[in-house]
Every structure is written in C-alpha cells, then in structure tokens.
Amino acid sequence: MSPSSPARGFADPDAPRNARTTPLHETHRRLGATFTDFSGWTMPVRYGSEISEHHAVRTTAGLFDLCHMGEIELTGPEAARALDHALVGRPSRIAVGRARYTMICDESGGILDDLVVYRLAEQHFLVVANAGNAEVVAAELGTRARRFDAVVADTSARWSLLAVQGPRSAAIVAEVVPLDVTGLKYYGIDATTLSGRDVLIARTGYTGEDGFEVYCAPEDAAAIWKSLAEAGDRHDLVPAGLACRDTLRLEAGMPLYGQELDRTRTPFDAGLGRVVVFDKDDGFVGAAALAARRDRAPEQILVGLRAAGRRAPRAGYDVLDPASGRPVGRVTSGAPSPTLGHPIALAYVPAELAEPGTPLAVDIRGTSAAVEVVTLPFYRRGT
Amino acid sequence: MPVPANLRYTAEHEWVDLSGDTATVGITAYAADALGDVVYLELPAVGSVIAAGTGCGEIESTKSVSELFAPVDGEVVEFNQQAVDDPGLLNTDPFGAGWLFRVRLTGPADLLGADEYAALTGGA
Numbered sequence: 034m035s036p037s038s039p040a041r042g043f044a045d046p047d048a049p050r051n052a053r054t055t056p057l058h059e060t061h062r063r064l065g066a067t068f069t070d071f072s073g074w075t076m077p078v079r080y081g082s083e084i085s086e087h088h089a090v091r092t093t094a095g096l097f098d099l100c101h102m103g104e105i106e107l108t109g110p111e112a113a114r115a116l117d118h119a120l121v122g123r124p125s126r127i128a129v130g131r132a133r134y135t136m137i138c139d140e141s142g143g144i145l146d147d148l149v150v151y152r153l154a155e156q157h158f159l160v161v162a163n164a165g166n167a168e169v170v171a172a173e174l175g176t177r178a179r180r181f182d183a184v185v186a187d188t189s190a191r192w193s194l195l196a197v198q199g200p201r202s203a204a205i206v207a208e209v210v211p212l213d214v215t216g217l218k219y220y221g222i223d224a225t226t227l228s229g230r231d232v233l234i235a236r237t238g239y240t241g242e243d244g245f246e247v248y249c250a251p252e253d254a255a256a257i258w259k260s261l262a263e264a265g266d267r268h269d270l271v272p273a274g275l276a277c278r279d280t281l282r283l284e285a286g287m288p289l290y291g292q293e294l295d296r297t298r299t300p301f302d303a304g305l306g307r308v309v310v311f312d313k314d315d316g317f318v319g320a321a322a323l324a325a326r327r328d329r330a331p332e333q334i335l336v337g338l339r340a341a342g343r344r345a346p347r348a349g350y351d352v353l354d355p356a357s358g359r360p361v362g363r364v365t366s367g368a369p370s371p372t373l374g375h376p377i378a379l380a381y382v383p384a385e386l387a388e389p390g391t392p393l394a395v396d397i398r399g400t401s402a403a404v405e406v407v408t409l410p411f412y413r414r415g416t
Numbered sequence: 417m418p419v420p421a422n423l424r425y426t427a428e429h430e431w432v433d434l435s436g437d438t439a440t441v442g443i444t445a446y447a448a449d450a451l452g453d454v455v456y457l458e459l460p461a462v463g464s465v466i467a468a469g470t471g472c473g474e475i476e477s478t479k480s481v482s483e484l485f486a487p488v489d490g491e492v493v494e495f496n497q498q499a500v501d502d503p504g505l506l507n508t509d510p511f512g513a514g515w516l517f518r519v520r521l522t523g524p525a526d527l528l529g530a531d532e533y534a535a536l537t538g539g540a
Contacts, residue, residue: 067449082507083478084453276452276479343456347481368478369455398474398481 055100056254072165074101083276087371094199095273103167104192105160109183112156118317119177123310127152132220142322143296146170151222163290193254198244201268206245208264228260241285280368286410292365301326303335333381338404345369345376346395352380353394377411417446425533426487439488442515446537451477454503459495459517490519
C-alpha cells in the first residue's frame with residue numbers, strides 16, 4: 034500500500050525534524066493525537082476518528098489548536114490608512130471590536146494570503162495570517178506601511194490561538210468567561226478573561242458553524258485548553274484535528290490558501306471579488322491589475338462539484354468536458370463529505386461551464402467520473 | 417501499534433496470514449492509523465491473477481487515496497464484502513474483521529517477519 038494522492042495520508046517519517054510545536058503539543062500527545070507536518074508546524078491531524086470529530090463540530094462542539102496561525106499588529110495614528118493601502122479591503126471602516134475577512138495581493142492582483150483583520154482599538158489592528166504566509170504578510174505589511182505613521186509588528190510568538198466551534202460552543206464558552214458571549218456578534222471581538230487569564234475572544238471560525246476563537250498568551254494556552262475541555266465535557270465537546278478542519282471548511286465552501294488561493298489567482302477568480310474595495314483615498318497595492326480583472330470575465334472560476342460515485346475528486350485532478358473527454362479545469366480540494374454522504378470538490382473551470390447543474394467529469398486516476406456543478410456552499414447550518 | 421507475531425508483512429504496510437497455499441491479506445494497524453478513517457475500498461475481483469509488488473486495488477480515506485499492492489503472486493479466491501460495505505472495519509479491526517482478500521499462492525512468498533516490520537515502523 035502506498036499513498037498515491039497529493040493529499041498524503043501517512044504520517045511522514047521523513048517530516049522535517051525542525052518543525053515547530055505549539056504550546057499544546059504535550060496536551061495533544063497525552064490525548065493520543067496523530068501528528069502531521071503543516072506549514073512547518075507539527076500539528077494534530079486527528080485524535081481518533083476524523084469523521085467523528087467532524088460530526089461533533091456539526092452537532093455539538095470541537096476544540097482546535099490553531100497556534101500555528103500568524104499574528105501581525107498595526108498601531109499608530111495612520112494604522113487604518115496603512116491597512117487600506119496594503120490590503121484589498123477597507124479596514125478603516127471596521128468598527129472597534131469588529132472583524133473583516135480580507136486579502137493581501139501583489140501588484141499583479143495575485144493573492145498573497147487571505148486574512149482576518151480585527152480592530153482592537155481606534156489605532157490598533159490585529160491581522161491574522163495563515164501559518165505558511167505569516168512571514169511574507171508581516172514583511173509586506175512592513176514595506177507597505179512605511180510611508181504611514183504606523184508601526185507593524187509580527188507578534189505571532191506572543192499569541193496562542195484556540196478555537197471552540199459547533200452549535201454548543203456559546204454554552205461552553207459562557208461557562209468560563211465573565212463576558213456575555215451571546216451578546217458577542219458574529220465577527221465581533223472583545224477582551225475578557227478565561228479562568229482568570231487575559232484573552233481576546235472572537236466569534237469567528239473556519240468550519241461553517243457558530244464558534245469562538247480565543248487569543249491568549251502562549252504560557253496560558255495549556256490551562257485555557259484544559260478549562261475549555263472541562264467546561265465542554267458535559268456538552269460533548271471533543272478535541273478536533275486538522276483533518277476535520279479541512280472537511281468542515283470544504284463543506285462550508287471556504288477556500289484554503291495553497292489550494293483554492295495562490296499568487297496566480299485574483300480574488301475575482303475565486304469568486305471573492307466582493308472583498309475588493311476600489312474607491313480608497315490612498316489607492317492600494319494591486320488596484321490597477323484588479324480593476325482590469327473586474328472589468329473582464331475571468332477565464333476560470335471556482336465552483337463546487339458533487340460526484341455521483343463514491344470515489345472523491347482530489348486536489349490536482351483534471352476536470353474534463355464529458356463530451357470530448359478534454360481537460361478543461363482542475364480540482365483544488367476534494368473529499369468524501371461526512372455530513373452530506375457523497376464526495377464534494379472545489380475546482381476551477383471555464384466560466385461557460387460554471388453554471389449550477391452543468392454536467393462535467395473528473396479524471397479520477399485514469400477513470401472518468403461524472404460530477405455536477407453545484408451551488409456553494411455545499412453545507413449551510415440551520416438557524 | 418500492535419504487530420501480531422503470527423503474521424508476515426510487507427514494506428507497504430500489509431499483513432499476510434499464510435496457511436498452506438492460501439494467503440489472507442489486510443493492512444496493518446500502523447497503516448490504518450496513518451490513513452485515518454477509511455471510506456472506500458476497491459479490491460481485486462475473485463478469479464483475478466495478481467503479481468507481488470503490482471497494484472491491485474485502492475484504499476480511500478477522508479484525507480487521501482492509497483494504492484493497494486499485491487503482497488504475493490496468486491489468484492484471488494475471495495474478498496471481504498463486509499469490509500467493502502463498511503470500510504471503517506479497517507480502522508476498528510485491521511487484523512481481524514477488516515481483512516481484505518484471500519489469494520491462492522502460485523509462487524514463493526517473499527515477506528517480512530513481525531520483528532522486521534516492527535523495526536521498519538520504528539517500533540511504533
């Protein structure tokens with residue numbers, strides 16, 4: 034038996050030994066986690082069954098270690114203006130205590146990373162970047178903010194991040210923080226304490242469920258994990274690894290940097306043109322290229338696919354025109370959906386083949402498998 | 417990870433239970449743990465002739481797809497329909513109810529002993 038897909042299944046014995054571990058590594062080890070190397074970090078991929086962990090997040094709650102994520106802070110009188118210039122969105126319009134999903138692009142409009150930006154105070158922003166891009170984002174922000182009265186600091190080493198995700202997450206978090214969490218809006222953030230330790234708590238996530246992200250000092254991470262796990266015990270909270278995080282975000286139709294998003298794609302290609310704001314006072318990096326992109330139809334756009342059979346289209350597989358068998362696109366992520374019970378995938382296909390209901394095919398290791406374009410997201414939680 | 421002493425192994429993480437001229441084949445607990453939840457199996461048909469070291473099926477988990485290599489030369493005489501219907505058996509009982517198929521041997525079996533396999537997987 035040998036892994037033949039780009040999504041490697043085996044814990045790689047040749048994984049770099051210098052991969053970083055999070056402050057929760059020992060906690061995961063005691064829980065019997067299987068680890069994987071992810072963007073230079075040794076992270077828990079699952080604790081038992083990733084399908085069970087997936088179902089727990091959809092029905093009760095899951096607890097995630099996200100300490101690998103990067104944090105960059107901007108402070109100063111022109112911090113907001115600097116971010117408006119550096120990013121495709123308009124962080125200056127974010128209210129204090131709120132957050133926004135946005136992106137940072139290069140001059141040609143290519144995506145360098147997708148980000149969540151929190152406004153902690155009038156002159157204080159927290160930018161959260163993907164682990165693999167944190168250094169690039171910090172360096173770019175530093176360069177782009179140079180002509181503004183703002184200070185950029187990569188504070189990744191000063192923050193740990195845990196997430197509680199799932200329908201019971203509010204009840205769990207309410208037990209350990211003095212804050213009225215039901216009053217915290219989606220994409221809101223507030224400073225509070227958790228079991229007596231200073232934290233920032235945000236109602237954000239990457240699973241398609243209600244949930245919270247807790248930012249804390251690395252030395253408090255293990256104690257905060259323990260508090261949340263104990264409070265979650267009677268709510269059927271389970272520790273949840275990166276394997277289920279991937280299937281959860283895929284069902285929710287959320288892109289993953291390195292799969293759906295990279296430097297060769299613009300936000301418009303990914304169907305996320307709405308994050309780009311053009312009428313900004315100081316302009317922004319990538320504006321000209323992105324305006325051109327906005328004004329002509331993209332050649333390929335990101336769509337959802339549903340497979341008819343049991344075999345899942347996987348990242349890197351060709352999408353075929355079913356009539357000619359000719360390759361017309363590429364799968365970027367795919368997996369059997371635990372919630373829906375059939376394989377799902379995200380793929381770039383020509384705009385004329387992107388309409389929901391369009392029959393296509395995917396070359397699954399030499400066999401043409403029938404798929405259909407479907408509306409995203411694949412899964413939307415009930416209200 | 418358990419490595420039952422009565423079985424033989426391959427470097428591709430399969431186990432083989434030799435009994436006369438018949439070999440029962442499955443994947444090891446190490447392999448099942450590395451794969452994660454198995455969701456789909458494609459096994460060789462009864463009557464098909466397989467050659468050691470060549471691909472003869474597929475194991476798909478939520479995260480990945482792995483090719484199944486024939487551990488021995490022979491003719492497939494039976495496959496585990498229960499495991500095809502419930503691939504999670506490979507995770508819950510890889511050395512038992514999660515067996516994959518049976519082969520009538522047509523050549524000598526070149527396999528690893530339990531000690532050698534345990535050493536290969538770092539004694540994990």
